[in-house]
Amino acid sequence: MSNTTIIPFGPQHPVLPEPIHLDLELDDERVVQALPSIGYVHRGLELLAERHDFIEMANVAERICGICSFIHGQGYCQAIEQLMGVEAPPRAVYLRTVWGEISRIQSHILWLGLSADALGFESLFQHSWRIREMLVDIIEETTGGRVIFGVCKVGGIRKDVNDETLRSVRRRIGEIRSAFDEIANIFRQDATVKKRTVGVGVLSAEDAHALGAVGPVLRGSGIARDMRQLGYAAFGDLDWEPVVEQAGDCYARCIVRVREVDQSFDLITQCLDRMPAGEISVSVKGKRPTGEAMFRLEQPRGEVCYYFSANGQKNLERFRVRTPTFANIAPLVHMLKGCELADVPVIVLTIDPCVSCNER
Amino acid sequence: MSLDEPFNDLPLDQWVSTAERHRADGARLVQMTGTARGDHFEIMISYDKDYRCANYRTRIPRDQPELPSLSGVFLAAFTYENELKDLFGISVPGLAVDYGGNFLRTKTKIPFSGDVTIKKEKPKKPSAARKEAKPANASDTSGPEV
Numbered sequence: 001m002s003n004t005t006i007i008p009f010g011p012q013h014p015v016l017p018e019p020i021h022l023d024l025e026l027d028d029e030r031v032v033q034a035l036p037s038i039g040y041v042h043r044g045l046e047l048l049a050e051r052h053d054f055i056e057m058a059n060v061a062e063r064i065c066g067i068c069s070f071i072h073g074q075g076y077c078q079a080i081e082q083l084m085g086v087e088a089p090p091r092a093v094y095l096r097t098v099w100g101e102i103s104r105i106q107s108h109i110l111w112l113g114l115s116a117d118a119l120g121f122e123s124l125f126q127h128s129w130r131i132r133e134m135l136v137d138i139i140e141e142t143t144g145g146r147v148i149f150g151v152c153k154v155g156g157i158r159k160d161v162n163d164e165t166l167r168s169v170r171r172r173i174g175e176i177r178s179a180f181d182e183i184a185n186i187f188r189q190d191a192t193v194k195k196r197t198v199g200v201g202v203l204s205a206e207d208a209h210a211l212g213a214v215g216p217v218l219r220g221s222g223i224a225r226d227m228r229q230l231g232y233a234a235f236g237d238l239d240w241e242p243v244v245e246q247a248g249d250c251y252a253r254c255i256v257r258v259r260e261v262d263q264s265f266d267l268i269t270q271c272l273d274r275m276p277a278g279e280i281s282v283s284v285k286g287k288r289p290t291g292e293a294m295f296r297l298e299q300p301r302g303e304v305c306y307y308f309s310a311n312g313q314k315n316l317e318r319f320r321v322r323t324p325t326f327a328n329i330a331p332l333v334h335m336l337k338g339c340e341l342a343d344v345p346v347i348v349l350t351i352d353p354c355v356s357c358n359e360r
Numbered sequence: 361m362s363l364d365e366p367f368n369d370l371p372l373d374q375w376v377s378t379a380e381r382h383r384a385d386g387a388r389l390v391q392m393t394g395t396a397r398g399d400h401f402e403i404m405i406s407y408d409k410d411y412r413c414a415n416y417r418t419r420i421p422r423d424q425p426e427l428p429s430l431s432g433v434f435l436a437a438f439t440y441e442n443e444l445k446d447l448f449g450i451s452v453p454g455l456a457v458d459y460g461g462n463f464l465r466t467k468t469k470i471p472f473s474g475d476v477t478i479k480k481e482k483p484k485k486p487s488a489a490r491k492e493a494k495p496a497n498a499s500d501t502s503g504p505e506v
Contacts, residue, residue, distance in 0.1 A: 035457070037459065037462060037463055037464075037465065038463065038464060038465075039446070039463065039464030039465040039466050040465055042464055042465075042466045042467075044466075044468075044471055044472075046472075047471070047472065209388055210388070210434070210435070210436075211435060211436045212388055212389050212390070212434065212436035225411075227411075229411060230411060292366075292367055293365070293366075294365065294367075294391070294404075294406055294413065294415060296390075296413075303390075305390060305391045305406070307391070307393055307404060309395060317395070318395045320391075320393045322390075322391040322393065326439060326443075327391075327436070327439075329439050330435060330436040330438065330439055331436075
């Protein structure tokens with residue numbers, strides 16, 4: 001007779017800000033199998049593309065998620081521009097890159113705070129979010145928004161940032177970096193963090209590749225794959241290499257994010273140093289997207305894919321978003337097999353699940 | 361991001377063998393999705409190796425919406441295939457982890473099939489909303505208004 005117990009994890013759980021459900025089959029305290037289910041708040045945003053003007057849809061794309069909102073808008077606009085044969089001006093491309101990297105930093109620091117909270121390290125959580133707030137202030141000052149930036153549009157950007165503000169951003173990025181260094185060392189060295197994460201939820205490089213893992217989950221398993229290497233936006237002009245850790249455990253995924261924050265500070269500085277002058281948008285009046293293609297970008301959580309099918313009408317025929325969290329479900333199921341029940345929240349958190357993205 | 365990675369048409373009977381070939385070549389499954397067309401569904405799939413995507417499109421008829429599962433080749437396919445099942449109503453025989461249509465717990469069943477018309481909900485009148493918010497057995501009306 002089987003001696004296993006099935007317990008529900010979620011859809012409401014202290015480590016989950018959004019609803020996702022796992023049925024955990026346990027043998028004593030060990031997880032034998034985990035079965036995820038999603039879709040509690042599925043919004044069907046992809047269907048809206050078939051009913052709304054492709055220009056308006058940029059606003060919807062940005063609302064897929066509240067954390068990587070800007071990068072969704074950026075991906076959508078870049079893809080539509082390519083389908084229309086339009087090129088955004090260099091200044092718009094560089095400013096998009098700066099905002100995208102600020103988004104990445106604030107997303108990673110938000111995650112670091114949440115993970116500290118899940119580990120029971122309250123003060124580290126508070127310090128992480130205090131630092132994140134400084135970045136959100138920069139976002140507000142340069143775009144006018146704190147969650148939805150609203151600056152990306154098909155053909156470029158809506159709002160320029162003057163040189164004085166850019167100098168101020170550069171100075172404050174330096175200050176934020178110094179503040180972040182202090183908490184980064186805690187994530188790197190603290191015994192509490194290590195005790196709960198080292199050797200937990202191991203995903204080998206072979207499994208990560210075979211199961212289609214993306215983002216820090218993949219790079220934490222030793223595979224140097226980062227879609228920014230495709231050279232979209234300004235990434236082709238900048239000097240950088242993907243961050244990789246080898247161990248494949250929760251600690252490695254955490255350290256990838258810590259190091260990527262540092263890297264994004266570098267990328268922002270490089271962009272600010274090379275910021276081109278000139279126009280911030282081109283007119284797309286009278287132009288409409290035509291063709292079928294798939295575009296990929298690197299979000300904070302990993303590779304996001306946008307599939308477009310357009311026939312020259314004002315509505316797209318099909319708009320599909322494959323989010324990084326969706327790709328990381330299969331690796332998560334694999335990581336949970338054989339782990340201790342107490343480690344489940346930490347492992348789930350290390351894929352940085354974004355249910356909002358998933359339920360687009 | 362590139363436009364030079366077109367979607368190639370693939371006969372349905374080569375769906376699994378193409379996946380096996382890409383797997384043997386060291387590629388990974390990037391995504392799988394569908395589009396509802398007039399009399400058929402289009403299923404698109406992408407494999408990636410060294411940042412290059414190979415994209416394919418196959419067609420399945422609406423009167424027999426059946427797609428052979430790739431979860432035996434790429435286990436990660438089970439999430440995409442369950443999604444196709446739940447959003448488009450496509451049957452996927454051989455699915456490694458079959459949720460039986462309950463992976464995505466959407467309010468509207470098979471919402472992306474192209475056969476579903478979602479009506480806009482009319483905003484409720486304030487009086488009707490108050491009535492609805494009031495518990496059925498509430499007899500005390502002196503409490504604060506909801």
